[in-house]
Amino acid sequence: MIDTLIHILLLLIMPPLLLGVINRVKAVFAGRCGPPLLQPYFELWRLLRKGSVFSSSTSWVFRAGPLVSLAATLTAALMIPFGGHGSPISFAGDLLLFAYLFALARFFTTVAALDTGSSFEGMGAAREVTFGCLAEPVLFIVLVALARESGFLSLTGALTYASGGMWPSGAAPLMLMAVALFILFLVENCRIPFDDPTTHLELTMIHEVMVLDHSGPAFGAILYAASLKLFVLGALVLHVALPFGAMQGWLGWISFIASMVLLAILTGVVESVMARLKLLKIPQVLLMALSLAAFALLLTVR
Template sequence: MLDIIIHLLLAILMPPLLLGVIVKTKAAFAGRVGAPLLQPYYDIARLLRKGSVFSDTTTWVFRAGPVVTLAATAVAALLVPLGNHPAPVSFAGDMILFAYLFGLARFFTTVAALDTGSSFEGMGAAREVTFSCLAEPTLFFALITLARMSGSLSLTPMLTHATVGDWLTAGASLLLLVGALFLVLLVENCRIPFDDPTTHLELTMIHEVMVLDHSGPAFGLILYGAALKLFVLGAFFMNVALPVRTGNTLADWGIFVASMLVLAVAVGVVESVMARLRLIRIPQLLVAATILSAFSMLLILR
């Protein structure tokens, strides 16, 4: 019961902190002080206190978009084990539900953007769906690889099965898998080099353009949902990349929290040392991620 409570508290409270760490890291690279670590919390709280403005052209789909997206991401957070601790919800085949919960969230985000009737937001939605179609095979190849290694179709045994010893016996496969999953982490969270979450240049906006018409509490839900998605996919990634197990409950929780902060710093470093790729290069990088995960699966299945 204690593990479930800690799991829920971390899933609720920690996501905005990751965004704050990323911003702080980028500010440090630029030689600036940067916004406070807790600034994402202040922004979300401020938005939740504001009123909302809805266009006359929108329907209930536009209003449901942020709510359904956040709800789907929250359910996905219940399926992923944090560190060495089992997820609150676990059953055979939950890996398929995990993948398509993000698909459901993306679907409602895109249809809410299309519901505005704006060709500008339609352009961003088309790009978002295109990138997700290229990233989804990578995730499924990764799930197949982990299922083969653990002998289970449930995320909890799949992600808690990996140990440091697995890196000695299947290091090549895991290394390819980690590279592919890191690319999926970046593209699914609309981070550089795939998208720039801070840009407002019309020709380069992808995810941000889809939420331009949202305001107030709805936009606050979108910001929190984006932070929660980074947290969930980050936890999935770190279970594979850093399978450190001590056997001590508190120590394992501490290692998990520290690893998530390190991941946020890594994302900030990537965004500080490179620029966003040209649009025609992004599909090539996503195909490369798919090839990496496919080779990882072949090495395990051989």
């Protein structure tokens, strides 16, 4: 019961901190002081109190988009384990629901973007679905490999096994999967080198261009859902990359929070030392992630 409460509190409170950490790391690399670590919380608070401006060409779909994608991400967050602790909701087959909830969020985000009738937002939506198509098989190959190794069809079962019992026997596939998932993590969260979360009017970006017309509380919901997605997919990466299995109780929670911050720092470092890829290169990198995951699967099938 306590663990469930901590899980829900963590997923509600911690995600925006990751954005703050990433921005701080990028500021340090650029030689600036940077905004305070809690700046994303202030921004969310500010957005929630602001008024909204709606485009005259939009309909209820535009308003529903951010809400549906936030609800879907929150539901998915209930099914992923944090650290050595199981998730509040876990059943055989929940990994499929997990993946498809993100598809639901994508559907509504892109449809809301098209509702504005803006060619910029259409561009972003087209890119989002294109890269989503390539990213989804990567996630599923990793899930098959984990399910095959662990014998579990639930995220908690498969991920707990990956971060525990699988290390002695399956370090090689785990490493390959961790790299593939990290690439997926960067793509799905629209980080450099795939997308630039800081620019708002560049033509080569994906996520930010889709949400150009959102304002006020809806934009706050989008910002929050984006940080939550970062958090949830980050938990997925961490479970494959780190052996949480050995850590129980409070140690498990503390190590999870610490490694999540480390992941944010790593993301910040990647964002600082790399330039954004050319748009046409992104599918190639995704195919690389796909083949890494496929190699991992091959190692488990052999």
